Amino acid sequence: MAELNAKIPAGPLAEKWTNYKAHQKLVNPSNKRRLDIIVVGTGLAGGSAAASLGELGFNVLNFCIQDSPRRAHSIAAQGGINAAKNYQNDGDSVYRLFYDTIKGGDYRAREANVHRLAEVSGSIIDQCVAQGVPFAREYGGLLDNRSFGGAQVSRTFYAKGQTGQQLLLGAYSALSRQVNKGNVKMFTRHEMLDVVIIDGRARGIIARNLITGKIERFSAHAVVIATGGYGNTFFLSTNAMASNGSAAIQCYHKGACFANPAFAQIHPTCVPQHGDFQSKLTLMSESLRNDGRIWVPKKKEDAEAIRAGKLKGADIKEEDRDYYLERRYPAFGNLVPRDVASRAAKERCDAGFGVNATGLAVFLDFSAAINRLGKDVVEARYGNLFQMYEKIVDENPYETPMMIYPAIHYTMGGLWVDYELMTNVQGLFAIGEANFSDHGANRLGASALMQGLADGYFILPYTIQNYLADQIQVPRFSTDLKEFNEAEKAVNDKITKLMNIKGKSSVDSLHKELGHIMWNYVGMGRTKEGLDIGLKKLAELKKKFWSDLFIPGDKNDFNTELDKALRLSDFIEIGELMALDSLSRNESCGGHFREEYQTPEGEALRDDEHYAYASCWKYAGADKTPEMIKEDLTYEFIHRQTRNYKS
Amino acid sequence: MEKTINITLKIWRQKGPKAQGGFQTYKLDKVSTDCSFLEMLDILNEQLINKGEEPIAFDHDCREGICGMCSLYINGHPHGPDTQVTTCQLHMRKFKDGETITIEPWRSAGFPVIRDLMVDRGAYDKIIQAGGYVNVNTGGVPDANSTPISKIDADEAMDSASCIGCGACAAACKNGSAMLFVSAKVSQLALLPQGRVEAAARAKAMVAKMDEVGFGNCTNTRQCEAECPKGISISNIARLNREFLKATLKS
Ligand SMILES: Cc1cc2nc3c(=O)[nH]c(=O)nc-3n(C[C@H](O)[C@H](O)[C@H](O)COP(=O)(O)OP(=O)(O)OC[C@H]3O[C@@H](n4cnc5c(N)ncnc54)[C@H](O)[C@@H]3O)c2cc1C
Ligand code: SF4
Numbered sequence: 001m002a003e004l005n006a007k008i009p010a011g012p013l014a015e016k017w018t019n020y021k022a023h024q025k026l027v028n029p030s031n032k033r034r035l036d037i038i039v040v041g042t043g044l045a046g047g048s049a050a051a052s053l054g055e056l057g058f059n060v061l062n063f064c065i066q067d068s069p070r071r072a073h074s075i076a077a078q079g080g081i082n083a084a085k086n087y088q089n090d091g092d093s094v095y096r097l098f099y100d101t102i103k104g105g106d107y108r109a110r111e112a113n114v115h116r117l118a119e120v121s122g123s124i125i126d127q128c129v130a131q132g133v134p135f136a137r138e139y140g141g142l143l144d145n146r147s148f149g150g151a152q153v154s155r156t157f158y159a160k161g162q163t164g165q166q167l168l169l170g171a172y173s174a175l176s177r178q179v180n181k182g183n184v185k186m187f188t189r190h191e192m193l194d195v196v197i198i199d200g201r202a203r204g205i206i207a208r209n210l211i212t213g214k215i216e217r218f219s220a221h222a223v224v225i226a227t228g229g230y231g232n233t234f235f236l237s238t239n240a241m242a243s244n245g246s247a248a249i250q251c252y253h254k255g256a257c258f259a260n261p262a263f264a265q266i267h268p269t270c271v272p273q274h275g276d277f278q279s280k281l282t283l284m285s286e287s288l289r290n291d292g293r294i295w296v297p298k299k300k301e302d303a304e305a306i307r308a309g310k311l312k313g314a315d316i317k318e319e320d321r322d323y324y325l326e327r328r329y330p331a332f333g334n335l336v337p338r339d340v341a342s343r344a345a346k347e348r349c350d351a352g353f354g355v356n357a358t359g360l361a362v363f364l365d366f367s368a369a370i371n372r373l374g375k376d377v378v379e380a381r382y383g384n385l386f387q388m389y390e391k392i393v394d395e396n397p398y399e400t401p402m403m404i405y406p407a408i409h410y411t412m413g414g415l416w417v418d419y420e421l422m423t424n425v426q427g428l429f430a431i432g433e434a435n436f437s438d439h440g441a442n443r444l445g446a447s448a449l450m451q452g453l454a455d456g457y458f459i460l461p462y463t464i465q466n467y468l469a470d471q472i473q474v475p476r477f478s479t480d481l482k483e484f485n486e487a488e489k490a491v492n493d494k495i496t497k498l499m500n501i502k503g504k505s506s507v508d509s510l511h512k513e514l515g516h517i518m519w520n521y522v523g524m525g526r527t528k529e530g531l532d533i534g535l536k537k538l539a540e541l542k543k544k545f546w547s548d549l550f551i552p553g554d555k556n557d558f559n560t561e562l563d564k565a566l567r568l569s570d571f572i573e574i575g576e577l578m579a580l581d582s583l584s585r586n587e588s589c590g591g592h593f594r595e596e597y598q599t600p601e602g603e604a605l606r607d608d609e610h611y612a613y614a615s616c617w618k619y620a621g622a623d624k625t626p627e628m629i630k631e632d633l634t635y636e637f638i639h640r641q642t643r644n645y646k647s
Numbered sequence: 648m649e650k651t652i653n654i655t656l657k658i659w660r661q662k663g664p665k666a667q668g669g670f671q672t673y674k675l676d677k678v679s680t681d682c683s684f685l686e687m688l689d690i691l692n693e694q695l696i697n698k699g700e701e702p703i704a705f706d707h708d709c710r711e712g713i714c715g716m717c718s719l720y721i722n723g724h725p726h727g728p729d730t731q732v733t734t735c736q737l738h739m740r741k742f743k744d745g746e747t748i749t750i751e752p753w754r755s756a757g758f759p760v761i762r763d764l765m766v767d768r769g770a771y772d773k774i775i776q777a778g779g780y781v782n783v784n785t786g787g788v789p790d791a792n793s794t795p796i797s798k799i800d801a802d803e804a805m806d807s808a809s810c811i812g813c814g815a816c817a818a819a820c821k822n823g824s825a826m827l828f829v830s831a832k833v834s835q836l837a838l839l840p841q842g843r844v845e846a847a848a849r850a851k852a853m854v855a856k857m858d859e860v861g862f863g864n865c866t867n868t869r870q871c872e873a874e875c876p877k878g879i880s881i882s883n884i885a886r887l888n889r890e891f892l893k894a895t896l897k898s
């Protein structure tokens with residue numbers, strides 16, 4: 001069986017990164033200009049990496065699907081970014097952030113990576129402030145913080161409810177500066193369709209120009225994948241419409257391992273679904289749980305009356321409300337981690353206490369906060385979120401409690417990477433949500449922005465040099481090489497095949513079917529039985545996709561249906577990987593909840609003896625079951641415990 | 648409460664940048680008023696695809712009013728009749744049963760049509776590339792709390808920074824001016840000590856680029872402010888003018 005080497009540096013935990021940097025190989029300035037790096041993606045991870053690599057003097061080619069790098073999905077992040085600054089003097093430290101992240105991830109992440117993340121977190125905030133990111137401030141002029149789930153300190157920096165926007169615009173400004181200097185060349189509306197491997201190393205990509213439909217070739221000394229997560233496998237998610245998992249699948253087909261695909265995060269506070277025509281679900285930031293209290297009626301008859309439209313949330317008396325998170329988890333209350341909050345909502349709704357016409361919603365109530373702080377303060381904190389809610393639901397959350405329900409939001413799984421953020425394919429790196437590295441089985445709120453920027457600003461620009469230092473003698477590659485011919489031919493063949501199906505089903509209709517299968521069988525509560533059914537249904541859907549799909553228009557032209565079909569074929573494969581991985585993991589941990597494995601109180605039952613590893617799936621060929629390679633997660637520095645948010 | 652309405656759509660269709668475009672009329676029945684405007688277009692597109700036709704091309708991504716990808720000139724208004732929302736946040740409850748809705752792309756010299764309702768807004772990126780940043784490299788910057796910034800300035804900078812780069816301002820302007828967009832970035836950075844140092848030079852470089860890429864002059868018609876989905880105020884333009892004047896005096 002193949003082995004995966006995480007290349008974790010030796011030495012005490014807190015010194016690993018410093019030691020690594022002190023001993024790694026670097027590329028001198030004049031050689032940097034001779035080295036080309038492809039960065040796919042312009043989100044927080046890709047944008048910050050492309051900018052920083054450009055600043056260092058590398059020749060960077062940067063790709064994205066949208067019409068501008070500023071529109072990457074990171075722009076939509078609302079709540080905030082964590083950093084161990086301890087500005088609040090409330091006992092925070094690098095160690096505590098590291099510990100919270102490991103614990104929040106249910107002890108399924110690598111210690112060394114997470115510690116490094118906590119170490120560089122402070123520099124991110126410094127960097128962003130220097131770029132002109134307008135973080136929220138106190139009256140004294142210093143930076144303000146808020147709390148997020150899974151932490152007992154206030155370490156989250158924010159810019160209103162638009163933190164992702166402001167951080168991305170910061171990275172975009174740094175990127176724009178490098179474009180102006182000629183160090184970064186931007187390719188917008190270009191979608192990567194394959195990675196090109198020459199002698200075992202990643203040396204380029206094949207991309208489709210989304211305006212002209214032309215297939216184009218690009219070569220480089222290294223390729224960085226920063227293409228985000230695969231949450232849209234579920235069709236309905238909080239992700240943007242173009243978010244996809246295709247680049248990861250392309251790399252997987254070329255030998256890179258796909259790690260922990262089952263670990264997907266269901267976010268507890270999203271606007272509930274309202275109709276079949278719905279195209280996406282909207283997140284209501286976790287920051288709302290700072291001041292909002294979550295409840296359902298105590299009495300079933302009240303819940304029934306609300307569902308029937310006879311009563312409203314505000315009509316239910318205080319003593320008839322069940323603040324179930326405060327009841328079950330007194331120590332963390334409404335601020336328990338996401339996986340815990342989501343399951344608790346599902347539990348109440350399944351038990352018949354759900355509200356909304358569908359019975360699939362719980363209340364998030366601000367009346368206590370408005371009484372305590374005044375409407376103005378609440379508006380200053382969450383005004384844009386309240387407005388967003390009102391536009392969608394047509395109800396005023398200052399007067400009626402919000403209704404929320406869990407939805408798929410983030411994917412912890414992704415391309416396996418070592419300590420240097422390199423996949424098991426030489427010269428192929430993965431950063432941001434696209435990799436699997438830091439969040440284990442569950443990501444804490446405000447930690448994705450931190451990880452994306454840590455990877456892009458402060459980690460990859462170092463570690464990639466350790467690889468490139470050996471490559472300075474390698475001349476630029478011609479895109480006429482046979483490996484490029486073959487890769488382009490494979491892409492063209494796939495497109496032709498898709499166009500020639502000429503069936504009856506639209507891409508979206510099949511994607512919705514995929515979403516239903518995923519939510520019902522590979523969703524919040526998984527069972528062996530359900531996963532078996534799910535896998536069968538996925539195989540049927542795959543058959544239907546390849547025999548009944550219909551794409552109008554021309555393959556050599558602008559064609560959004562073709563773009564979506566290519567992504568959907570990969571989503572189906574990701575769905576299968578998620579189901580396989582869920583089936584192989586006979587335990588519950590973090591976002592992965594197998595109903596067979598729970599405590600009598602309904603909490604996740606982890607099995608460290610048998611499952612303390614990352615499951616890394618290696619492609620074995622079309623229609624063959626992939627091989628699973630285990631990366632054992634050894635905990636040298638902290639002791640694994642059952643997560644406890646009760647006391 | 649959910650209702651449904653029947654509508655007629657007059658939609659601009661254009662095969663490519665150089666092709667001749669024109670309006671096509673479509674009827675759509677029983678549209679739920681809980682539908683967003685783009686979901687309504689999804690429904691229409693699904694019907695077109697099922698008839699073997701090509702769907703209507705329009706830009707969109709986040710569908711929650713933050714990425715700035717969606718556009719559309721709806722019944723004569725960029726982002727439609729509702730105030731302070733983007734097209735993707737517009738809901739069908741804002742329309743009446745039996746209504747005819749006209750949908751066009753942004754029309755502005757700076758934004759050539761790509762296809763149907765999709766335009767090329769690359770010019771906005773070029774303006775930012777000309778100077779919409781603070782000249783700092785990654786690393787080696789001071790501690791974030793080393794320079795206190797008054798909450799008032801920080802909040803004002805945040806208001807300016809809320810611009811999503813959608814282009815509605817230029818699309819709304821009879822002169823096709825991009826001043827609101829440019830001024831929002833210039834103001835955000837001028838209000839903060841980190842960006843203050845280069846404020847005048849930045850204003851000059853960005854305005855020069857704006858002229859170069861085909862946007863018109865600002866004559867204070869305030870149409871941009873009225874149509875901006877993020878409530879960006881034209882007081883930003885006054886600040887830009889001050890910085891611009893400083894730059895011209897200096898040189
Ligand atoms: C609504 C919402 C709110 C959130 N709020 C928070 C928060 O408050 N705090 C927090 O920490 N996290 C938050 N997150 C999570 C966080 O935003 C994401 O995990 C993070 O932004 C991902 O960044 P990224 O750079 O890895 O990828 P993305 O931002 O998704 O960027 C992906 C990039 O890759 C490009 N791309 C993808 N595929 C291809 C391809 N094949 N070819 C070319 N280009 C491609 C895209 O065009 C894009 O530029 C939130 C997420 C959502 C959905
Ligand atoms: S100023 Fe307003 S209208 Fe103009 S690009 Fe920014 S958000 Fe859009």
Ligand code: FES
Nearest residue numbers: 708710715717735
């Ligand atoms: S689709 Fe992102 S702002 Fe409308």
